[in-house]
Amino acid sequence: MSASRKTVLIILAFFAIYVIWGSTYMLNKIAVSQLPPFFLAAVRFLVASIIIFIIAKSLSISLSITKKQFINTCIAGALFLTLGNGLAVVALKYIDSGFAALEISSQPLVVLIMMRIFLGKKIKTMSYIGVVLGFIGIFLLVSQNQIINKEGQILGMILIFLCMLCWAYASIFVGNADLPKNHFVNTGYQMLTGGIMLCIVSLCLNEPWSLPNVWQTDVQWAMGGLIIFGSIVAFTAFNYLLKEVSPEKVATSTYVNPIIALILGWWILDEQITLQSIIAAGVLLTGVYFINTKRLFKLRSIGR
Template structure:
């Protein structure tokens, strides 16, 4: 009873929430460091290869099935390709040209894509506050990209598009999983897709990238281990534990908080001064996205 009481303690849940915000906020600098001396396909693949044995062990301990139900094989393929394989390659590719702080800001658009796909796939209603939040958020994001010069540089802009595509794919799979992933255990949901994605990415790297493991720096190896063990495994377990203990709406504010963590850490590691203009636009953008989290009848109640 003592352990159960501890796990339900509000201070423990708050601590876990802050840990997830910090872990997801530092993921972006981890990707940035990993691709300094590792090619993007290999970096994404090694991250998952490192995480896979730990997830297998956890899945066995939890007595959860490793394999997907036969009727859900199409969902397994979609999840493997469009949630893990392609998006994480795109993120590794994008961070070769975009700062880790801005990458996190771009990826924080994922819940917005979820709202749009919810309308298309689940026929959910889009509320007035969501339209306001989406409009404000994306206008600020476009202004940030223009002011930071990412629309002028072709390679930098290519990195931005890659990151936004990764966010779009995640947004789609978050919504589609509500429809196709019902009843699938959370450990089953992640374990085998991560393992298969890791193998696919490493095989593609062997075919299309020139790799020299002797040139991989210690910093890149440490970043890959951090991404594999702490971000992919630890962050995943903590997030899904919180999903059972907290409101999904409150939990979704992680996507508003982690960019702040990432931008702060990015400015320190990459020795980049954050302008007042960038801070103001980022704040307005994240507030815009936060508005989309308000209840649909919020404005009606406050008339």
């Protein structure tokens, strides 16, 4: 591959993890306006997994995995997708997409604390600064009267926090788990098992199921975007970048995604952006930067 073509691919891959992943909050917000949250997530990941397996077979990639790897993909799928993404989509019924993205951007803070608790990992001075700034940013974000007083806002914030706990623990789990070596196959099995569990949750909650032909046009487009671009294109780009550039550069998506989500939420969904939210974003993302400084920690984003 020529250097110029490789450069173009890297630029396109960064565009995918910056803009596409940043837009998934808006797309989920649009889709959940008509579809039940767990049904929505189930359709997204089941269809995406089938497409991934078809692509893998067309590329002659083996789909065979061991029993232990299958069990581990089930656990990862449950944490990342059934609980993590499922709870996030439920939360979007109550809170703005930009607000959700900002709160989720503090995930590295939660991971750091969990690694200290479960793995006994020492926290460096720069990370301590990041933790303090992160807590200040979160406080500024969630303490706004115009947000707290809205119906369902507190429930939405709690759900986002719970989904962050699931993602954070899943990130630690996959770091040591025996999973399929091929990222494409690994993703496919996680989406398949997570999607099946989302179906079970949806059925247990008696969510109404429907066919795409009765969905509103904007919901159809949103679901298509979540499946093709959010679940397949962006994650493929993410894995490509992990091989071609340093993990620290890939992790910059943590800072860009919430900004993209805020802009799209304001521009397309008419969501309000307050001055305090802007200040909170600056403080929170600065804290995340300090936490990630000189760390080779790869942020897992499969749940987006």
